[in-house]
Each structure stands twice: as C-alpha cells, then as structure tokens.
Amino acid sequence: MEKEKHWWKMPLPRHTAAHSIPPHTLAQLVREWLAEDTPSFDPAGVCVGSQEVEAWLLCKTPHSILAGSPFFTAVFTEVGCTVDWNYQDGAEIGPDAVTLTAVVRGPARCLLLGERAALNCLARASGIATRCSQLQAMTTAGEWHGEVAGTRKTTPGFRLVEKYAMLVGGVSMHRQDLSGMVMLKDNHIWASGSITEAVNATRSVCGFSSKIEVECRSTEEGREAAGAGVDIVMLDNFQPQELHVAARALKMEFPTLLIEASGGITPENLVMFFSPHVDIISLGCITQGCPVVDFSLKAQLAHRVRAMNTFRYPAN
Template structure:
C-alpha cells in the first residue's frame, strides 16, 4: 500500500486543529523545561521512526506542528501517508532549533500515533476481506472535533468513508422508523423532503423489514446485527436492486464471513473508536551552534 492522490487533506482542514493542540500544550508560558535546560540557539537533529509495523497517517499534521512553532525548522518526510511501513522505518527527519523541535514533538507524535493507529487497523480489516468485493467503511463514531482527520486516516488504510455528518446523507434508523410509522413510510417521507442529490439509506434488522424497504426503493439498506445466514438471504432477495451494507459488532474475527455473504459494504466503529495508537518515537541528537 502506498500514498495516493486520493489520500489528501487540505491545510484548511487541519491547520486550526494543529494550532489548537499546540496552544493547549504550550499554555501561557511555553515549554518551560526546554527554556530552562536548553540554550536559545542550540540546534538538534531529530528522527521520527515507527516502532511497529503499520500504515502511516498524519504526516501533514506533524509537519504543520513543527513549522507552526518555527517556520525555519527543516522537516523532511521519508514516506507518505498511506504507506505500509515495517518497524524501525523512518517517517521524517527534523533539524533546527532544539527548543522548537521539543515544543512541537508531543503534538506531532500524538496526531501521527492516533491517525496511524486508525489507518493500520483499517488496513487489517481490508486484508481480511481482500478476496471479496466488499469494502470496509467507518461511521460517525469519532472523537468530537477530529472527524475529518479520522475519516482521512480510514482512507489511508484502504477503507471508505460513510457519511460525514447528519447533513450530507439520509440514514433512517430504528428510532426514526418508530416515530415515523414504518419502513416504507419513512423512506417516502425522506424522498419527499430531500433533493434528488441526497442519497437515502435505511437500517433494518429483520428480513421482513428488508422486504418492506425494497418496495420503497431506497438507495441503500443497512442490515443491522444480522447473522451471515440472514445476510446471505438478504443478498439473494435483493438481486442487485440496492446497495447493501452490513453493520453491528463486526470485528476482525467475523468480518471475513460477513464479506463472503456478498454485501457491498461493511461498516464498523471499531476502526475509529477502538484503534490502538501506532508506536512512533522521536529521537534527538543535539549539536551546539
């Protein structure tokens, strides 16, 4: 796996987030430890390297952190987001004022470790279903304020994005159905309300609900918490009419069986909510001015 033009993130999407993280870390007085122990003009060379195998994501944010602290810092990435790396691989080399390097270090690593963890877990899911036509996608279960970054990390890991928020697609869930008065009625109401560019998906958890949904012709149906046997039956009955998505407590031990039923997408919150950080470190060698 390697970085691609599709795995892009615009500066306007992440610069405010990085700046807020730096402001949180530096507080009112800045890095008082470095100010006390390191000369104002001391310089250093630093290397960021991964200590685990994984997929990298977040290099633009790390670079932004260093250069926001000090535009004169030299930051030279040796890989790209989306690259699969072995333990010990160098992500980037940083050189310049030692105080500046240390002031940005933690924020840069926090973003890299968190996002690379998501990308790495997503990649593990995609490898499990590579022999099928299904795709892994994320959900809206993300850390508040970091959704655009976490969904970007999913793409770096080879996954797909579900809707970004409540405003870009209709997903009719069980509570909507309960209030609106039924599956078909909810679909028709959504179609009447929304413009022709808005896609409509509905969540069902029984085959009877699925049959009712098909009569109203949504764009997609989310099959929630169904067994592989039920999913296979839904795929058979669907016969290619609508896009099918499986969801509900799917993990690395069950995702292959779900994909083999023939569904188009598998959504899981685990790739964002349960991804462990990838272990990445920064080591410095100091040199005097």
C-alpha cells in the same frame, strides 16, 4: 499517446489522499491542538532555548502503515520547524524493530512545543490505517467484491484525521457527517411512525444529491425500505447465515439495491460476512479500540543512529 489519452483512468497513489485536505482546515486544526496543549506560558522552553536541533522520528511498531504525515508536518510548520520524510502515507514501515521515519529540524523550544500533538496524531492515524490495510487484505484474500467501510463512531474533534486514515488504509470512509448521506436509524423510524413515512419526509428535504440509507432489523423491514425507494439497506446485527439469506432475498427482488452489513462485525469474524449479495461491510472497531502505532521523537540522535546501524534507510 495512449497513456496520455487515458491518464484520468489511472489509479492514484495513496499518498495523494493528502490533496483532499483543505489547507485552511489543516491550519485551523493544528492551531487548536497547539492552543489546547500550551494555552499560556511554556516554562520548560526556558531550559532548552532556541538553538537549532535535529530530532529523529522513530517508528517502533514493525509492519505499520504510515498515515497522518500532513497533520504531523502542519504542526511543526506552525511552530517554525521543518520535516523531511523517508516514507509517504500509505507505505509500510519496517520490518526492523525501529525504523527512522522522518527528521524534524528547528529551534529546540519550538520543536518540543509541537512534539506531543504531532506524535498523538501520527500514532492514532497510523494505527487506524494499519487496521484498515489488514481488513482490506482480508477482502482480497477472500475474493469478496464489496467495500469495507468505517462508521461515524469517531473521536469528537478528530474525525478528519480518522477518516483520512481510513482513506490511506484503503477502506471506504462511509458518510462524513449528518449533513452528508442520510441514514435513518431505529430511533428515526420509531419517532416517524414507519420506515415509509421516515423516508418520504427525508426525501422532501435532502434533494437529489444525497443517498438515503435505512437501518433494518429484518428482511421485512428491508423490503419496506427498498419499496420506499431507498438507495441502501443496512442489515443491522444479523448473524452471518441470517445475513446471507436476507441479502440474497432482497437482491433478487431489488437488483440495484445496495446492501450493507453492520453490527457485531470484527476483524476476527469479518470473513463470515462475505457474500456476493452484500456490497458494504462497516465496522466500528476501525476507530474504536484500535491499537496505535508506537512513534517517538528523539533529539540530536544522528551520531548514535549511524553508529548503531539499527535503522533501515529506504532507497530514494
């Protein structure tokens, strides 16, 4: 009874992140991808026809985090194929050099129509989720209390996938777009005249439901922003030691203020920015220059897979 009473407090498994994607948004995205890749005829479809085939999705990057399966499945659903997964989003694939991840079935020409769009999405999303998982592991090892976050430095037209991959990888997605949380950057401040004027003007239209964050280049700017009543101060492009001093000073004066560190932070130097006075660390490298996971789709390979005994079959 106690478990039932408090079920809403239990953490959700990561693969339920897929439930946050609206079905109509998912369908619209994959139709745009398919239309971009095949805007008119598919001449190669003539040579393969519509005979039923089976293709094996192989992951060739060990110790990767799977992400993007809802998009991969939606692509093949749109072209009349089915996908059976051996892993769920958020699971680590490996340690084998090549791992059977899913099986796709359907008419040959339809399967090949969806192949590239589906693989591109899965490779990119899994690469981001893998990097996010690695960053999150660093915060755990460093016993840091705050949140690693992504940024708005995403690929145009592909933001939903990249933000979803962050969610699967265990880091904060940060704001989704300009219509969400307000972030006032240097150009906003310069155009407005001051931090205080920019904050007051923005508050008059953003309402109670939006937080306001200001990008600050010094402790003095952070103090002005906090005094104007912002929710979050971003200390931008601070060196680690400068960051620690500024964050401590601002927290001492404004205890409820959230402090974000950003600018010049990489997986290699992330631990240097850990501080009890910093709540958020955002990294553009989560999406920019992030390695992809190597996936391939091989048709009619079932007999070879069994003969080679190369793949690891997860227990049901």
